[in-house]
Amino acid sequence: MRFNFVAVGLGFIFQTAFLSVRGHELGRCPITNLFEVIIFVAWSAALFYMVIGPAYRLSLMGAFTAPLVVLLQLTALSLPIVQPHRAKLPPNSWLEFHASISLVAYGAFALACIAGVMYLVQERQLKTHHLHSIFYHLPPLTDLFAAITRLLWWGFGLYTLGLASGFFVGEPLPWVQIVCATAVWVLYGLILQGRYLHWFAPKRVAALCVVGFSAALTLLWGITFTGQSHTP
């Protein structure tokens, strides 16, 4: 667990350094294109792991987080790297807050997705009675479910804040972006609602976290694509 934490921590420091340099050159928050947005999401996932990992003491969380962060980084690197250049217009602080806080919420959703995968792996082994080596290293089901719930709340809360701040941007946003952002909010709202109203068993909540994050990433693509003209 310590090794995982140190490894993710080192990666987080490098990501922070990259975003800092990039932001300095741009003169604003470095989320102006898909390449930067994906790196920002990967950074947010690592941030949540760094903050939440030790608090929840979930063993192997780092071992599951690291591959997702690497995958996101590789996806970003496969995209054309746009050279940073200073925008002609001065930065809109509300737009920057709206975009960055929404992406930090994605970090929480990413970690909820990881906890969901861990839950599904553990649950599957318990149901089939086939216990593999990983069974003894993964955390208990109830701990994982508690972590999923908390991460969903963190993500939903931050995302709501991000959406609400969008009303103060002071300029019209593309309707596709508004629809996509609202769809993600409704999706996670329904997962939380279903969890508390007993619509879904824990296993389904875990599965929905995985489906939800995949859908949210796809919609993020759409949001970023249509939002190129409204770069913060």
Added chain:
Amino acid sequence: MNLFCVGLSHHNADVETLERFGGNVEIDCLLKNSGCAEALLLATCNRVEVYGASEARISTLEVARCLDRRIDPPSLGYGAASSHVSSESAPFYRYEGEQCVRHLFRVGCGIDSMVIGETEILGQVKKAYEAARSNGSAGRYLHRLFQRAFRVAKYVRTHTEITRGAVSVGSVAVDLAQKIFGNLPTCKVLVIGAGETSEKTARALVSRGVCDLRISNRSGERAENLAQLTTARVVPFETWSNECREVDILITSTSSEAPLLSRMKLEPMLRERIDRPLFIIDIAVPRNVDPDVDALDAVYLYDIDSLQSIAEQSLATRREQIAAAEQIIAQHVAEFDESIGRGLSRLAQVSEHPQVDETSLRPSES
């Protein structure tokens, strides 16, 4: 200095022999009468071993006589023993030098135990060492040897899966409960049936901190008895099913021919507790819980076969890990021999039992 180990274990001695040589031992007699510089006694229910360090060679018979309960230690006479095994005929094994080091490392790691990889033995070795250290019978040679043995045991546990999984039905059930609920003290447990197996499982759960234990049985008297033994609460047999709404772990072991719990009966109760898992341990034969119950969300049903299968799987995994553990031990034995125990190998050549199998190190007879 000659390091040696003389002993008996479950490999080559029956319980009677172990009892005879294991209790009430005067380790001082080894030090005083035999000219042994250092001596340490390890006596558990499965083994009696004396580890010693001496300039002169101490014979196995001398050690055996010191361990023999039927001989008055000061006299060290021959006439008192009348059991089927005497000090002379007891199947003592003897390891010297490098072989002694290797044997202790194997014992500490649990490779030589009846249940491979059990961890209790390390605590017993530590206790024996502490006792010898406090009474002054263990000196610098045994100190180095045992400290190294503790390090090796820790390393083997960390770097192999020799201790992985539980190997008895009761401990498998407890392990599974921990992997579902994490914190057992907050779990509510209902035991239906007051038989021996349910008592063992209930006791195992109580030993891991379960506080809320409820017992239900057709015979109220037996339920009361078990409840007293395990500080549990008795639930009338007619109303046990209502408890399913709030319990986390359900243990069934009644002699009922028909299933007590079916999917149809359980499903409505689960709607009120969908976000809380229910772990059902059905140790009855024939089974008390309909297997269809396992298809329900958040219900984990394990019968006696599945628990036994997991226990066997764990044991098989532990056996597979022996080779890896032996490799680690071999490295540490070589290092110990090189850095601390120079000359041990030379002394091993004058071992009383040179026929000891290097690969298995199974006990050789005296």
